[in-house]
Amino acid sequence: MVEVLVDTAVRGSIIALLAVGLTLIQGTLRFANVAHVEFATLGGYSAVALTGAGLGLLLSSALGVALVAVLAVVLYRLLFRRLLRSGPMIALIGSLALAIVIRATLQLLYGSRPRYLPTPLERGIDFHGALITPSQIRLVCISLGLLALLALVLKFTSLGRAVRAVAANPELADVSGLNRGRVVDIVWMLSAGLAAVSGILLSIDSAVGIELGFNLLLPVFAAAIVGGLGSIAGAVIAAYALACAESLVLQIDWGAIVGGTHHLEVGYRPAVGFALLVVMLAFRPQGLMGRAVRRG
Amino acid sequence: MHRRRIKARALGLAVPLVLALSLSACGSDDSGKKKADLPSANTSLEGEFKIGAVLPLTGTNATIGKDQQRGIELAVAKINEGDGVMGKKLVVDIEDSQGTADAAIQAAKKLVSVAQVPAVIGEYSSGNSIPMQQYLESQSVVGVNPGSSSIELRTTGSLQFSTIGLDDVAGAFTADALWDKGYESIAILAPNNSYGTGIVSSVSDAFKELGGTVTTSGVYTEGQSDYRQELNRLKDSKPDAYVITTYGKDGTVINKEIYELGMTDQPVFDIYLSQDVPDADPKSVEGRIGMDVNSTSENGQAYADFYEKTYGEKFISSFNGYAYDATMMLAQAINKANAADPEAIAAALTEISKTYEGVTGPIVLDPDGQRSEQPYVIAEVKNGEIVPQ
Numbered sequence: 216m217v218e219v220l221v222d223t224a225v226r227g228s229i230i231a232l233l234a235v236g237l238t239l240i241q242g243t244l245r246f247a248n249v250a251h252v253e254f255a256t257l258g259g260y261s262a263v264a265l266t267g268a269g270l271g272l273l274l275s276s277a278l279g280v281a282l283v284a285v286l287a288v289v290l291y292r293l294l295f296r297r298l299l300r301s302g303p304m305i306a307l308i309g310s311l312a313l314a315i316v317i318r319a320t321l322q323l324l325y326g327s328r329p330r331y332l333p334t335p336l337e338r339g340i341d342f343h344g345a346l347i348t349p350s351q352i353r354l355v356c357i358s359l360g361l362l363a364l365l366a367l368v369l370k371f372t373s374l375g376r377a378v379r380a381v382a383a384n385p386e387l388a389d390v391s392g393l394n395r396g397r398v399v400d401i402v403w404m405l406s407a408g409l410a411a412v413s414g415i416l417l418s419i420d421s422a423v424g425i426e427l428g429f430n431l432l433l434p435v436f437a438a439a440i441v442g443g444l445g446s447i448a449g450a451v452i453a454a455y456a457l458a459c460a461e462s463l464v465l466q467i468d469w470g471a472i473v474g475g476t477h478h479l480e481v482g483y484r485p486a487v488g489f490a491l492l493v494v495m496l497a498f499r500p501q502g503l504m505g506r507a508v509r510r511g
Numbered sequence: 512m513h514r515r516r517i518k519a520r521a522l523g524l525a526v527p528l529v530l531a532l533s534l535s536a537c538g539s540d541d542s543g544k545k546k547a548d549l550p551s552a553n554t555s556l557e558g559e560f561k562i563g564a565v566l567p568l569t570g571t572n573a574t575i576g577k578d579q580q581r582g583i584e585l586a587v588a589k590i591n592e593g594d595g596v597m598g599k600k601l602v603v604d605i606e607d608s609q610g611t612a613d614a615a616i617q618a619a620k621k622l623v624s625v626a627q628v629p630a631v632i633g634e635y636s637s638g639n640s641i642p643m644q645q646y647l648e649s650q651s652v653v654g655v656n657p658g659s660s661s662i663e664l665r666t667t668g669s670l671q672f673s674t675i676g677l678d679d680v681a682g683a684f685t686a687d688a689l690w691d692k693g694y695e696s697i698a699i700l701a702p703n704n705s706y707g708t709g710i711v712s713s714v715s716d717a718f719k720e721l722g723g724t725v726t727t728s729g730v731y732t733e734g735q736s737d738y739r740q741e742l743n744r745l746k747d748s749k750p751d752a753y754v755i756t757t758y759g760k761d762g763t764v765i766n767k768e769i770y771e772l773g774m775t776d777q778p779v780f781d782i783y784l785s786q787d788v789p790d791a792d793p794k795s796v797e798g799r800i801g802m803d804v805n806s807t808s809e810n811g812q813a814y815a816d817f818y819e820k821t822y823g824e825k826f827i828s829s830f831n832g833y834a835y836d837a838t839m840m841l842a843q844a845i846n847k848a849n850a851a852d853p854e855a856i857a858a859a860l861t862e863i864s865k866t867y868e869g870v871t872g873p874i875v876l877d878p879d880g881q882r883s884e885q886p887y888v889i890a891e892v893k894n895g896e897i898v899p900q
Contacts, residue, residue: 218743226737327573328790329736329763336794339771348771421736422764430735465740481740482703482732 217345219462225351225420226434227458228358232413233431234438234450235365236406242382242445243402246303248295250314251410252428252435258283258411259423260321263330272332272419280411287407288400314429322425329422332415354416361412362451365405369447378402382445434461437488441495443505453503461487547820549584552591552600560599560851562841563606563622564834565633565643570610571733572758575635578827579657580605582834583632585817590842597849601842608634608643615639616646623650629851630655632837635830637661637705644671653853653860655841657833661705662713665879670857674837674874675830676885678706682713684887685754685782685802686721692800694751694778696724700741700765701756701782703730710756710782726750731765733758738765742772752778755787762787770795784890784897785829793895800891800900804829804871814870836869843867 237251261282265275294313298306339346369375380388381398389395414427438457442449464487470476495502564583567576583603590601604626606618615634622628630653634640640659647654648668656664656673660681664673689697699714701707707730715725726748731741742765745753753774757765766787769775781787781801788796814832819825826832841856843863848855857880864876872886890899 222739327571331763331792336767336770336792338773346772417736421767424734424736426734427736462740478744480729481738481744482730484740 217343219459219466221342221345221347221351222462223455223459224355225347225458226461227455228355229413229417230431230434230438230458231362231451231454232358232409232416233435234442234454235362235447236409237435237439238442238445238447238450239378239402239406241439243378243385243399244295244299244303244306246295246299246306246310247436247444248310249307249432250290250310250317251406252432253314253317254283254287254407254410254428255414255417255431256321256423256425256428257286257317258414259332259418259427260325260330261411262332262415262418263325263423266333272334275332276412276415279415280408283411284404284408287403291399291403318425318429325425327425329424330418331422332418334419348420350420354420357412357416361409365409366447374398374401433485434458434488437492441491441502443502446502446504449502449504457488457491460491547823549588549821550592552588553593553595556591556595556598556600558599559602560596560845561602561604561626561628562838562845563604563619563626563628563631563633565606565608565615565618565622565631566834567610567635567639568605568607570608572610572635575658575758575828575830576608576610578831579635579834581818581822582657582831582836583838585814585821585831586835586838586842589817590839594846596842596845601838603632603838604628608639610636610639612639612642615643619643619646623647623652629653629845629853629856630841632657632834632841635659637664637709640664641667641705644668647671651853653841653856655837655860657837658830659706661709663705665881669880670853672857672860672876672880673882674840674869674871675833676882678709678713680882680885681782681802681887682710683717685710685714685780686717686723688802688889689718689752689754689780690721690723692752692778692780694723694780696726696750697752697754697780698726698745698748698750699728699754700745701728701730702733702758702761704733707756714754714782731757731761733761735761736764737768739768739772742768742774746772746774750777752780754780754782756782757787763790763792766791766795775799783829784892785826788892788897789825789827796892797895798892800889802887802889803897804832804885804887810868811870811872832869832871836871836874839869840864840867840874 233252233255237248240248258279261279262275265278266272294309295306298309334350337348337350339348369378377393377398380393381395385395417427434457438454439450442453461484465479465481465484468476468478566579567573587601587603590596595601604622606622608615608618619631622631631647632655634643635658637659640656641661641663644654644656644667648670651670654671658675660675660678662677662679664677697718699711701711711728715728718725727744729741729744731738769779779799781799784801784803818831840860844856844859847859847863861876864874867874875883877883888899890897
């Protein structure tokens with residue numbers, strides 16, 4: 216049982232950091248950015264590049280996150296802003312193309328083998344029967360800290376109010392004199408930055424490969440949709456719930472139903488998110504914390 | 512004015528982008544660069560003799576494909592430094608299979624119909640090699656498999672060969688070795704593809720026949736960044752020894768997590784040790800035992816030196832040697848047949864195999880055209896190096 220908890224905390228934190236960013240972009244710009252998970256991969260590789268250039272891990276991570284955040288704004292201004300003029304569907308397809316280009320470029324530069332960040336190999340610590348490594352403890356703490364910080368910023372600062380105003384009604388925000396362009400820039404920086412953090416944390420915990428972000432696409436989208444698109448709290452709750460469901464389904468001995476002992480193959484893990492998504496869309500299409508009425 | 516400001520701003524943003532890209536380029540490795548030039552071709556050779564190869568140069572198995580390509584490259588250099596093929600320069604036309612069966616067949620089609628080669632080397636994954644060899648057989652073209660090990664390759668036809676031992680050979684050897692070490696129960700982890708499922712069943716069957724038990728056997732999806740769930744399954748089944756086989760790119764993560772989960776307190780046995788160890792953190796694989804192809808023969812050592820001198824690194828997988836042997840054998844068979852006729856080449860291949868000493872050991876082809884035995888070796892990792900026991 217403790218194993219499920221540890222698993223949920225680690226995987227849930229990674230998914231939450233990504234789902235929050237996805238839901239922020241969806242909330243402010245009304246389009247699903249498929250390339251969002253690639254920011255995690257980019258974060259991992261930029262940390263690899265910077266540590267490779269001789270910088271320390273902490274400095275490389277911080278710089279890597281900043282680089283990805285800046286890159287996200289550049290991509291928004293050069294690409295997504297133009298695409299969005301033709302509608303959210305066009306932007307979505309554009310983001311799909313961008314994701315493919317990013318993966319191909321990274322593969323060209325780094326090859327298909329996973330890369331490591333220079334972290335010492337550590338034995339797991341026995342935590343009530345489950346093993347957790349120090350890097351995983353850091354991963355969970357940093358994620359929770361950042362998520363809390365984000366919540367505070369959105370709730371209590373003028374910047375947060377501006378973001379929420381643009382999300383609630385872009386036209387009204389415009390006529391109220393808000394600089395919408397700036398707000399959107401900041402949302403891109405924030406969401407891509409969080410994605411980069413999750414990518415770097417995951418790279419420290421295991422390794423960074425071309426598919427790092429892509430493998431998370433389904434659970435991240437599932438968490439954002441189940442949580443209610445545009446809802447930060449919903450995305451976080453859904454991320455941890457999804458991770459917990461995945462872990463439970465894999466841990467449960469299905470032998471009671473089919474006879475003998477039978478564990479589900481781990482390869483079916485993404486199916487859990489998919490099933491959850493289907494159930495949610497069938498019974499509560501607006502998501503956990505979504506509003507029932509669509510705004511114009 | 513306004514427009515110009517936007518331009519200036521765009522420029523301001525483009526600069527960090529360029530910086531980021533150039534930085535990442537700095538961080539990329541130089542492993543693709545050659546350290547020494549290949550020997551140049553004998554100048555007395557006139558004209559070209561073309562054979563084909565279909566390798567996974569892109570896609571999941573791109574690293575292995577690149578290594579196979581190196582094996583072929585070295586063989587071609589060796590052949591052309593000498594007498595070539597039928598007095599001509601040997602050229603291997605290498606096509607990309609993209610790691611998929613469909614693209615592999617398309618590539619083979621191109622080689623057969625456009626380049627009109629009498630023989631094709633390839634592929635790596637059994638799921639691609641089998642349909643490709645079936646296609647080659649239908650076109651009466653010789654096929655030589657240098658990397659796949661599914662036993663279904665026995666049935667692809669009379670012009671189809673393998674220079675690598677199939678799963679039944681490798682599985683039986685592994686089971687014997689485990690039993691000899693005194694392990695009575697094992698848990699197995701392998702990749703979820705025809706190689707993985709094949710090796711799992713052949714090791715399990717052979718081990719059970721010896722009287723042992725298999726506590727659990729699992730297959731993992733390639734390319735994940737975390738395999739703790741799979742590994743915990745193995746751990747929870749409490750076997751005497753863990754048996755794993757991975758591809759290098761997954762092996763790096765798997766080995767790290769094996770160490771983190773404390774599984775290295777138990778014996779971990781690796782099928783094809785050299786597929787994993789070079790990429791792993793040395794601490795995580797220290798003391799690891801396993802089986803691998805034998806490369807300590809005199810032939811093998813000279814080849815290993817040649818490889819290292821040319822590419823400035825040790826073997827990145829154990830698969831370049833089979834591709835090297837496949838190319839060498841084909842060249843010899845063509846010389847013996849003295850014709851570009853597939854039937855004659857196939858007959859010559861079987862004939863020369865009786866005494867053929869390759870860099871991966873003697874390659875005796877059985878009536879199915881498959882390598883009937885292969886020297887394996889049990890090795891241990893000591894101070895980060897693979898040392899045969």
